[in-house]
Amino acid sequence: MNLQEIIRALDLQVLTKSVDFQSITPSCGYASDLLSCVMAGAAHKSLWVTLQAHSNIVAVATLLELSGIIITEDAKPDQETINKANDEGIVLLSTVKPTFYIAGKLWEMGFRCKPVE
Amino acid sequence: MANPNRSFTDQEAENITRVEELTYELKVEEVMTRDPFFVIPESKMNDLLELFRKNRISGTPVVVNHQLVGIVSIEDLIRCLQSNDLSSPVSKYMSTKLLTTRSTDPVIEALKLFVSSHYGRLPVLDEQGQLAGIITKGDITSGILKALQHDYQEEEIRRYRASHLFEDIVSDRSSLILRYNIKQGDFIHGGSASSAIKKALLRLGASPQIARRTSIAIYEAEMNLIIHTTQGGIIRVEIEPQQISINITDEGPGIEDVELAMRPGFSTATETVRELGFGAGMGLVNIQRCVDSMRLESVYGKGTNLRLKINLLEEESVGESSTPQKER
Numbered sequence: 001m002n003l004q005e006i007i008r009a010l011d012l013q014v015l016t017k018s019v020d021f022q023s024i025t026p027s028c029g030y031a032s033d034l035l036s037c038v039m040a041g042a043a044h045k046s047l048w049v050t051l052q053a054h055s056n057i058v059a060v061a062t063l064l065e066l067s068g069i070i071i072t073e074d075a076k077p078d079q080e081t082i083n084k085a086n087d088e089g090i091v092l093l094s095t096v097k098p099t100f101y102i103a104g105k106l107w108e109m110g111f112r113c114k115p116v117e
Numbered sequence: 118m119a120n121p122n123r124s125f126t127d128q129e130a131e132n133i134t135r136v137e138e139l140t141y142e143l144k145v146e147e148v149m150t151r152d153p154f155f156v157i158p159e160s161k162m163n164d165l166l167e168l169f170r171k172n173r174i175s176g177t178p179v180v181v182n183h184q185l186v187g188i189v190s191i192e193d194l195i196r197c198l199q200s201n202d203l204s205s206p207v208s209k210y211m212s213t214k215l216l217t218t219r220s221t222d223p224v225i226e227a228l229k230l231f232v233s234s235h236y237g238r239l240p241v242l243d244e245q246g247q248l249a250g251i252i253t254k255g256d257i258t259s260g261i262l263k264a265l266q267h268d269y270q271e272e273e274i275r276r277y278r279a280s281h282l283f284e285d286i287v288s289d290r291s292s293l294i295l296r297y298n299i300k301q302g303d304f305i306h307g308g309s310a311s312s313a314i315k316k317a318l319l320r321l322g323a324s325p326q327i328a329r330r331t332s333i334a335i336y337e338a339e340m341n342l343i344i345h346t347t348q349g350g351i352i353r354v355e356i357e358p359q360q361i362s363i364n365i366t367d368e369g370p371g372i373e374d375v376e377l378a379m380r381p382g383f384s385t386a387t388e389t390v391r392e393l394g395f396g397a398g399m400g401l402v403n404i405q406r407c408v409d410s411m412r413l414e415s416v417y418g419k420g421t422n423l424r425l426k427i428n429l430l431e432e433e434s435v436g437e438s439s440t441p442q443k444e445r
Contacts (some may be wrong), residue, residue, distance in 0.1 A: 033394050034394050034395075034396075034397035034399070035340075035393075035394045035395055035397070036337065036395070036397040036398075036399035036400050036402075036403055037397050037399055039333055039336065039337065039399070039403050040399055040402070040403050040406065044329070050394070052393070052394045054304070054393055054394075055304070055305060055307075056304060056307050056308060056340075056393065056394070056395075057394075058308075059307055059308025059309070059311075059312065059336070060308065060336070062308070062312055063308065063311055063312060063315060063329070063332045063333060063336050064329070064333075065329070080305075088312075
């Protein structure tokens with residue numbers, strides 16, 4: 001499943017500059033608001049769902065080379081965070097829905113994967 | 118025409134692509150076709166037809182004594198063919214409404230003329246006003262591609278040099294040391310040292326797995342310096358062909374109970390810091406998972422020293438998921 005399909009199905013708002021979302025295929029999903037857990041648990045190229053919106057999420061996503069971040073519950077990163085994400089090529093997506101709903105929807109759509117052992 | 122000397126704001130500058138940059142850097146004379154075919158006003162349209170056909174071109178300047186007097190294109194030839202008038206001179210059909218560009222202009226000026234005029238080609242004049250060449254959109258495209266290719270090769274060479282650093286420099290023991298000063302409370306720059314180290318390692322030819330493990334370990338340590346220290350601290354990374362040694366030191370406050378600090382889930386982070394998603398009590402655990410050896414020494418009231426090692430010779434190195442051996 002590519003990012004374009006996910007953005008359309010979940011009606012996500014794209015906060016960073018538009019890229020070819022069809023060419024991005026997230027490897028897996030991960031949901032947590034604790035950065036160290038993400039560091040430990042999010043797989044390479046995976047899609048991260050969180051309600052954190054401060055600039056450190058971009059640092060985490062960059063180091064882990066994540067496919068993108070879905071920021072839930074309408075939490076909005078500041079412009080500096082968005083600029084940083086653009087610089088690092090991290091896709092930031094936003095939704096008013098809570099994390100549980102987004103994760104559930106993704107699972108329902110068949111976007112499933114084994115957690116990192 | 119826009120002012121060619123206009124300056125950009127920082128915001129705009131950030132969004133400029135290399136291609137856009139090149140249109141300002143490259144000069145018309147660098148991409149134009151030199152010594153183009155040309156005709157004189159007295160040439161017959163029939164000869165023009167032959168010239169176009171033989172050389173597969175669709176337009177040419179009309180010149181008298183190196184001075185440009187007109188331009189004649191395939192459209193003019195079609196008009197002539199429609200009236201069955203191939204024996205007429207070029208002067209009857211050429212266009213004398215001329216748009217030209219100078220050889221020393223940046224390519225962007227020629228591009229602007231192409232956009233505003235819908236012309237397919239522009240004659241290029243030198244400083245004396247004589248015909249120096251001709252430029253088409255195709256010339257610009259291939260000029261930019263050539264320049265990009267050149268950039269790419271230079272980058273490749275730079276990468277090659279960096280990744281062969283240790284082979285090229287002969288000593289009994291070579292190492293490269295990177296130092297980063299981390300400020301307490303500087304959440305804005307949190308992760309920039311680990312990110313810089315990751316880039317440096319990849320540039321030096323480390324595998325993506327090694328770069329990832331190293332940067333995760335350093336990220337956690339970097340955030341610890343930002344969150345927990347009184348005055349920040351220093352990250353020192355020593356890169357050798359066989360290993361990466363990382364030394365992270367601070368001058369306080371020190372860890373009260375090192376064993377407790379190592380326990381997964383234990384954290385002393387404040388409520389404010391936890392709201393940012395830190396303080397999961399997984400930092401040191403993550404570090405341990407990513408390195409081949411880890412030594413944590415702390416004196417409460419004085420400071421902490423964390424020493425990490427990552428082996429670069431495959432067979433000695435542990436994976437990201439296995440348990441590292443502690444140094445004895």
